[in-house]
Amino acid sequence: MSSLNIVILAAGKGTRMYSDKPKVLHALAGKPLVQHVLDCATSLQPQQVCVVYGHGGEAVPQAMQQYGAKFVIQEPQLGTGHAVQQAMPHLEDGSSTLVLYGDVPLIQHSTLHQMQQAGKGLVLLTVNLDNPTGYGRIVRDPQGDVQSIVEQKDANPEQLEIREVNTGIMLVPTAKLREWLGKLGNNNAQGEYYLTDIVAMAVQQGMTVHTVQPVHQWEVEGINNKMQLATLERVWQQNQASKLMAQGVTLADPARLDVRGELVCGRDVEIDVGCIFEGKVTLGDHVKIGAYSVIRHASIAHGTQIAPYSHIDSSEVGANCHIGPYARLRPGSKLHDDAHVGNFVEIKNSEIGKGSKANHLSYIGDSTVGSRVNIGAGTITCNYDGANKFRTIIEDDVFIGSDTQLVAPVTVGKGATIGAGSTITRDTPAGELTLSRSKQITIAGWQRPVKGKK
Numbered sequence: 206m207s208s209l210n211i212v213i214l215a216a217g218k219g220t221r222m223y224s225d226k227p228k229v230l231h232a233l234a235g236k237p238l239v240q241h242v243l244d245c246a247t248s249l250q251p252q253q254v255c256v257v258y259g260h261g262g263e264a265v266p267q268a269m270q271q272y273g274a275k276f277v278i279q280e281p282q283l284g285t286g287h288a289v290q291q292a293m294p295h296l297e298d299g300s301s302t303l304v305l306y307g308d309v310p311l312i313q314h315s316t317l318h319q320m321q322q323a324g325k326g327l328v329l330l331t332v333n334l335d336n337p338t339g340y341g342r343i344v345r346d347p348q349g350d351v352q353s354i355v356e357q358k359d360a361n362p363e364q365l366e367i368r369e370v371n372t373g374i375m376l377v378p379t380a381k382l383r384e385w386l387g388k389l390g391n392n393n394a395q396g397e398y399y400l401t402d403i404v405a406m407a408v409q410q411g412m413t414v415h416t417v418q419p420v421h422q423w424e425v426e427g428i429n430n431k432m433q434l435a436t437l438e439r440v441w442q443q444n445q446a447s448k449l450m451a452q453g454v455t456l457a458d459p460a461r462l463d464v465r466g467e468l469v470c471g472r473d474v475e476i477d478v479g480c481i482f483e484g485k486v487t488l489g490d491h492v493k494i495g496a497y498s499v500i501r502h503a504s505i506a507h508g509t510q511i512a513p514y515s516h517i518d519s520s521e522v523g524a525n526c527h528i529g530p531y532a533r534l535r536p537g538s539k540l541h542d543d544a545h546v547g548n549f550v551e552i553k554n555s556e557i558g559k560g561s562k563a564n565h566l567s568y569i570g571d572s573t574v575g576s577r578v579n580i581g582a583g584t585i586t587c588n589y590d591g592a593n594k595f596r597t598i599i600e601d602d603v604f605i606g607s608d609t610q611l612v613a614p615v616t617v618g619k620g621a622t623i624g625a626g627s628t629i630t631r632d633t634p635a636g637e638l639t640l641s642r643s644k645q646i647t648i649a650g651w652q653r654p655v656k657g658k659k
Contacts, residue, residue, distance in 0.1 A: 207299065207300050207301050207378075208251075208252040208297070208299070208300040208301075209249060209250075209251040209252060209300060209301055209302075209303060209321070210251060210252060210253045210254075210255065210296045210297070210300050210301070210302040210303070210379060211246045211249070211251045211253070211254045211255070211302070211303045211304075211305060212255050212256075212257065212289055212292045212296075212302055212303070212304050212305070213239065213242055213243065213246065213254065213255070213256045213257070213274075213305045213306065213307050214257050214285060214288045214289070214304065214305070214306050214307060215227075215229040215239050215242075215256050215257060215258050215259075215265060215306075215307030215308070216257050216258050216259030216260065216278075216279040216282055216288055217229070217259070217260065217282070217307075217308060218259070218260040218282075219231075219260070219308070219429070221429050221430040222429075222430060222431060222434075223431075226261065226264070227258070227260050227261030227264055227265055228260075228307075228308055228428070228429075229258075229265060229307035229308055230261070230264060230265060230268055231428070231434060233310050233428075233434060233437060233438055233441060234438065234441045234442070234445075234463075234464065234465050234466075235465025235466055235483055235484075236465070236466075237268060237269075238307060238308055238310040238428060239256070239265065239269060239307035239308075239310075240268075240269065241310035241311065242305050242306070242307055242309065242310060242312065243256075243269060243272050243274065245305075245312055245313065245314055245317065246303075246305060247272065248314045249303075249314065249317060249318070249321075251303070252297070252300060253275065253295060253296060253297075254272065254273075254274040254275070255274060255275040255276075255277060255292040255295050255296065256269065256274050256275070256276050256277075256307070257277055257278075257279050257288045257289070257291050257292055258276060258277075258278060258279070259278060259279045259280055259282050260282075275292070275295045277291045277292055277295065278291070279291045283391070283397055283398055284391070284395070284397030284398040284399055284400070285373065285397075285398070285399060285400035285401070286386055286389045286397075286398035286399055286400040286402065286403070287389075287397070287398040288400075289302075289304060289382070289386060289400055290386050290398075293382070293383055293386065296379050296382075296383075297379065298379050298380035298383065299379070299380070300379045301321075301376055301377065301378055301379060302376070302377050302378075302379045302382050303317065303320070303374075303375075303376045304373070304374060304375050304376075304377070304400065305374055306373055306374070306427060308427045308428045308429070309372075309373075309374070309424075309425060309426065309427045309428075310428070310437065311423055311424050311426070311437060311440065311441065312374065312419075312424050312425065313419065313420075313421075313424050315420070316330065316417070316419045316420065316424055317374075319417050320374075320376045320417045321376065323376075323415040323416075323417050324413065324415050325413065326378075326407070326412045326413035326414060326415055327375065327376070327377055327378075327381075327403075327404065327407045327412055327413070327414045327415070328375060328376040328377075328414075328415045328416070328417060329343070329351065329354075329371065329372075329374075329375050329404070329414060329415070329416050329417070330372045330373075330374040330375065330416075330417050330418070330419065330425065331343050331369050331370060331371060331372060331416045331417070331418055332369070332370060332372055332418055332419060332422055332425050333368050333369050333370075333418070334368055334370055334422070335368070337367065337368055337369075337370045338357065339357050340357060340370035340371060341354045341355060341356045341357065341370060341371040341401050342354065342355050342357075342360055342364050342365070342367040342369070342370055342371070343367065343369040343370060343371060343416070344364060344367065345369075350408075350414070351404065351408065351414040351416060352404075352405070352408055353401075353404050353405040353408065354371045354401035354402075354404050354405075356393065356394070356395075356399060356401065358393070358394035358395065359393055359394055371401055372419075372425040373400070373401075374425065375400075377403070381407070381412070382403065385402075385403040385406045385407070386403070388406060389402055389403070390402075423437065423440045439460075442462060442463055442464065443459065443460070445462070445464040445468070446459035446460075446462050447459070449462075449464075449468065449470060449476075452470065453470075453472060453473070453474075454470045454474045454475075454476065455473075455474065455475040455476065456476050457475075457476065457477045457478045457496075458478045461478040461479050462476065462478075462480060463480070463481045463482070464482050465481065465482065465483045465484075466482065466483050466484040466485055466486065467484075467485045467486070468482045468486050468488070469485075469486070469487045469488070470487075470488045470492075471488060471489045471490035471491070471492065471507065472490045472491070473490060473491045474488050474490070474491070474492050474493075474494075475492075475493045475494070476493075476494045477493075477494060477495050477496040477497075477498075477513070478496050478497070479496050479497040480494050480496070480497065480498050480499070480500070481498075481499045481500070482500050482501075483499070483500070483501040483502070484501050484502035485502060486500050486501070486502070486503055486504070486505075487503075487504040487505065488505050489504075489505060489506045489507035489508070489509070489524070490507040490508070491507055491508045492505050492506075492507065492508070492509050492510070492511075493509075493510045493511065494511045495510075495511050495512045495513035495514070495515065495529060495530065496513040496514070497513055497514050498511050498513060498514065498515045498516070498517070498529070499515075499516045499517070499518075500516075500517045500518075501517070501518045501519065502518065502519045503517045503518070503519065503520050503521065503522065503534075504521050504522070505517075505522040505526075506522060506523050506524040506525075506526075506542070507524050507525075508524050508525040509522055509523070509524060509525060509526040509527070509528070510526075510527050510528070511528045511529055512527070512528065512529030512530035512531075512532070512548075513529065513530045513531075514529065514530050514531045515528050515529035515530060515531065515532045515533070515534075516532070516533045516534070517533075517534040517538075518534065518535055518536055519535075519536035519537065519538075520534040520535070520536065520537070520538040520539065520540070520552075521538070521539045521540070522534070522539075522540045522544075523539075523540050523541045523542040523543070523544065523559075524542045524543070525542055525543050526540050526542070526543065526544045526545065526546070527544075527545045527546070527547075528540075528545075528546045529546070529547070529548065530548050531548045531549050532546045532547065532548065532549070532550050532551075532552075533550070533551045533552070534546070534552045535551065535552065535553035535554070536553070536554065537553065537554035537555070538552040538553065538554065538555055538556075538557075539555075539556045539557070540552075540557045541556075541557060541558050541559040541560075541561075541576070542559050542560075543559055543560045544557045544558070544559065544560065544561050544562070545561075545562040545563070545564055546562075546563055546564075547562075547563065547564030547565050548564075548565060548566070549565065549566045550563045550564070550565065550566065550567045550568075550569070551567070551568045551569070551570075552569050552570075553568075553569070553570040553571070554570060554571050555569050555570060555571060555572040555573070555574065555586075556572070556573050556574065557569070557574045557578075558574055558575040558576035558577070558578060558601065559576040559577070560576055560577045561574050561575070561576060561577060561578040561579070561580070562578070562579050562580065563580035563584070564580075564582070565581075565582035565583070566582045566583050567580055567581075567582065567583060567584040567585065568584075568585045568586065569584070569586050569597075570586050570588045570589075570594075571586065571588040571594050571595065571596045571597065571613065572586050572588070572596065572597040572598070572599065572613075573596065573597070573598045573599070574599045575599060575600045575601035575602070575603065575619070576601045576602070577601060577602050578599055578601070578602065578603045578604075578605070579603075579604050579605065580599075580605045581604075581605050581606045581607035581608070581609065581625060582607045582608070583607050583608040583609075584605050584607070584608070584609045584610075584611070585609075585610050585611070586611045586613060587610055587611065587612045587613060588613045594613075595613035595614040596613055596614055597611050597613045597614070597615055597616075597617075598615075598616040598617070599611075599616075599617045600616070600617060600618055600619040600620075600621075600635070601619050601620070602619060602620045603617050603618075603619070603620065603621050603622070603623070604621075604622045604623070605617070605623045606622070606623050606624050606625030606626065606627065606640075607625045607626070608625055608626045609623050609625065609626070609627050609628075609629065610627070610628045610629065611623075611629050612628065612629065612630045615629055615630065615631065615632055615633075616632045616633075617629070617632075617633050618632070618633055618634050618635030618636070618637075619635040619636070620635050620636040621633050621634065621635055621636060621637055621638075621639060622637070622638045622639070623638075623639055623640065624638060624639070624640025624641075624642065625640075626640075626642055627639065627640045627641045627642065628641050629641065
């Protein structure tokens with residue numbers, strides 16, 4: 206097998222997206238359309254990947270620079286043949302060139318590999334459609350051999366009845382591709398240089414034209430508007446749901462799941478409706494995720510239960526923890542085994558020790574909390590002085606009374622108790638009760654203010 210070049214055409218403006226963003230940078234399953242194509246392309250281990258871009262200035266190269274591809278601009282846009290011509294200076298003749306499209310995001314590795322195995326010559330990826338309107342038709346001779354591709358606007362009535370259409374994806378010997386591109390004309394209804402015209406040239410030279418069809422029609426569906434984007438989003442998510450259920454994951458409703466990255470699940474995982482997973486998320490055995498939770502870049506160990514409407518971002522959660530409902534773990538949070546983080550508790554850049562609990566209405570930021578600590582409702586670590594962040598240390602077996610403010614930097618000693626309603630500004634000794642309250646008094650005869658007349 207000869208070495209492989211891949212050219213990804215990504216120069217379209219996407220007028221029907223009604224957006225300032227280049228079409229190929231709109232997201233499907235949490236990443237740009239063209240990134241899906243690049244991921245599939247690089248899985249084939251090509252010698253060179255070349256992305257032809259146009260509208261949107263340098264936005265596409267900047268967004269995809271991690272791939273190390275060659276980026277070449279097509280300006281003006283004079284058709285698909287003209288687009289591929291822009292990439293040719295970067296391609297070596299002793300190879301094959303695979304042409305892909307940046308707005309066809311769900312093409313599969315298996316389909317492209319099948320094209321590589323189809324045989325020598327020109328390989329086209331085609332599909333049979335019940336409604337082929339808008340697509341170039343595959344014209345075959347009586348023996349069934351491919352003769353040419355005729356675009357919709359140039360097709361005669363008989364050709365318009367053909368159901369086999371061109372997807373635009375093709376594999377071509379690079380030296381021949383270079384030769385044929387040099388012969389393209391634009392004598393057609395659009396006045397453009399069609400890449401598809403090389404098929405007739407191949408036939409005229411006696412080259413075999415092979416065709417391959419994808420297993421799923423959605424692999425070759427392109428995106429031109431937000432409706433098509435939403436449709437393929439659901440296709441992607443349904444595929445993810447099917448894979449998860451095949452692995453034993455229980456989904457309350459497969460139609461109400463969003464995986465925008467990689468979700469790895471252990472055994473007996475249960476996921477309720479409306480949950481969103483972004484980036485890489487790992488769920489251990491027997492984890493339960495409550496409805497409408499959002500989990501991003503996180504690992505959650507076995508037996509942990511996440512109650513509904515919880516948000517977890519860039520955090521690590523140990524085994525048998527209880528989180529939520531309405532809890533928020535911000536980046537840098539780490540919960541050890543058996544920790545409890547309850548409703549309306551926010552944790553940021555903090556470590557919560559084994560068996561410790563913060564069950565209600567608290568903010569714990571830039572803190573190190575030991576084991577078996579109980580943090581009462583309304584507790585706040587005051588970690589920011591308006592310019593700098595400071596750390597709070599709460600040692601093992603501490604009890605923090607409700608409505609306490611811990612003004613960092615401060616350390617609460619092991620086994621200490623902090624009385625409710627205290628503002629702690631200095632380190633507190635281990636094993637002792639510390640509190641700071643003004644004396645309770647009653648002012649006789651005091652009257653509550655009343656609103657004045659206007």
